[in-house]
Amino acid sequence: MICCVSAVILALIFLFIIIFDKVYRKVGMILVVNSCLAEFIFGIYLLAVTLFTFHNDLKQIYFYDSFCLITAYIGYMSIGLQNYSYLLQAIYRYILIVNPLGLFYQSVKFQVFLISFTWICCIIYPIPLVFTGQIKYLVDDQLCQIPPGFSFVTIFNAFYIYLFPMISIVLIYLKMVRYVREMSKHVTPVNRLFHAQRELKMIRRIISLVSILIALGLPYQTLIIVSFFKSAPKYHFRIVFIFINASLVFVLIAILEITEPLKTSLMRRINGRATNVVRTVA
Template identity: 30%
Template sequence: MFIILYNRSLRTIANILTLNSTVAILILSSDTLAIGIYVLYRDIKRRELQMEIEMKSLFLCHVRGYIAHMSFGALVYSYAIQACYRLVGTIFYHRVSYNHLRIYVYAICIQWSFSILQLLPIILGNNQIYIKHEYLCQIAIENSKAVGYICFTNYIIPLTIIMIIYYKITRSVRKKENNGAYKYNIHRVRRQVVLIQRIVILILVLLVLGGPYSIFIILEALSIKRAPSYSHRIGFMFISIACASSVITIIYFTRSVRKMIIEFLSIKKKSLQRNELQQLNSIQNMKLTPKRMPMSTTDDT
């Protein structure tokens, strides 16, 4: 993130969209870490904490819960914006107006505004509650309306957008291959394949992010099986794994950022080796230099 902000040559549309996803991942990871620390603290001190202390910490508990929903939605919609950018670069690349940075800046502003405003029905309806046995402030699995609303806005809509874009790109590539449009442009064929692979990986990350909650909701809605007692903790565990995999995916796919990170690490390694050599040389010089004996002074008589 800081590499893109520091280097102006890296401020392209693709890198700005990557930066947008990285900010959402950073907020979600920080909030998940804060929730994990609080839950661990409550597990250790559960018998020592009084109800008054618990009630005082409920406000921050609810804030952490709202930030989790907001950052999750922002992350998923940032992937949808990236998919739209790849759709433009694949099918509508001849339309120059679609490749302006200003359009994607507006899209990012809309993404964050929607991620915040979508929580208003949850906040106004007091749908987020404190779950005592999990020490979390989340929407109860039994509240099917609120959970369905969050799943629809935060998960189903962006996932549907990405799937439609994946279908459009795949159909366009196959159609042009059959027509012989890529016969003399192998580089473009490889580029389309790479773009499709990246969208598939984004979809897999989304499935990891929302898979456990979706399974619990379906089982609860169909009355097949009640959700586990620690369903929210299981969901946050998968969110943590997905955040780590998202960061690795972003670094791996952003070639310029990956190159700068490798160069930075190599420079750091060389500087450490140089410092170690200087220290060894200084130690050897100290050992080789003879120690001078102090001059004895005699008084003239």
């Protein structure tokens, strides 16, 4: 619960700073806003699930209502939004290196189109899961999820919202590394090579952020794989969600660390308040 509240507060702080300091005017920052908003929704979902589980455990309630299904829907949607938001950032950096003259693909309109497209896909995707009864109430874990086990739905779900965006980001990074190395071997204008190396450094930071998601999401993927061969252990989702809750806080800290405009704005506000306090005391 502490991790969930901390994550929601951090995401709100980042969004307010970006909006009030008007650092969202650049395309790269629009993509960061998309990631922060996705993390905020994901944090709200995790907090709702935690409170629902805590309440049912405390009252010894062993049945669910529509709230459980709604949170499950929001959960699958927000996980997709989170992972695809980082894929969009990687794609944007790739475009800047490989096609620096493609102004249309770097434009705000095109990037907003991609953001809107991912939102539509992530919003629509969980609807069939809810209305076809794929999402079940798990009594021991006190939440609604797709039961782990060998099935098309389980495999497709893991691939669609987790494996595909994660693998795509890694592949984009490897291709960018290869492209920059090829540039360094040929006669390339110094400013273009410097620009490519800078964007490669940015996507390397995104990879470090994604590595947090992969590392702390490993228990969930391990649970899915193990469930193909034998029954999942009791309270499996409770254990898995501990890592997921912690990952959200670490991811938001990583966003702050790799986003220089956001970090600069936050430090300026902190230092400005500290200066005002010193002057008042003096």
